[in-house]
Amino acid sequence: MRFWGIEPRVALFAFLYALLAFYLNFALGLQALRLPRMGAILVIAGVALWFICYLQVSRAYREGKLLTKGCYSRVRHPIYSIWGLLIIPGFSLVIGGFMLGLPAIYWFAVVRFIGDEEKALEERFGDE
Numbered sequence: 001m002r003f004w005g006i007e008p009r010v011a012l013f014a015f016l017y018a019l020l021a022f023y024l025n026f027a028l029g030l031q032a033l034r035l036p037r038m039g040a041i042l043v044i045a046g047v048a049l050w051f052i053c054y055l056q057v058s059r060a061y062r063e064g065k066l067l068t069k070g071c072y073s074r075v076r077h078p079i080y081s082i083w084g085l086l087i088i089p090g091f092s093l094v095i096g097g098f099m100l101g102l103p104a105i106y107w108f109a110v111v112r113f114i115g116d117e118e119k120a121l122e123e124r125f126g127d128e
Helices: 007-028 036-063 078-095 097-125
Strands: none
Touching (some): 007 078, 007 097, 036 078, 078 097
């Protein structure tokens, strides 16, 4: 499995839905259910946490090791969790309208594809 794991496939699902949501919001003039300040706080916190996890996992990947320390000692998939619980919901709150469905689409795609990544990691690292 490549460094980016399942993220390109997950991003494709999320991007296609985001395009549809932007179109529907624009076509219907929907500005409802926006919480831009709360959304911005979630995005900023998420990007900061993502950056920390990214630095940790990229170092381990370059060394060919399985990361089990730092953020990966607490959550099995911290980067996907950060995107799904902070960044994407935050972005959705900033935009509002149909964009509020984006976190559900993201999690659907993660659950759909995560088995492929788990299998590849198990084959590469075994019980480690």
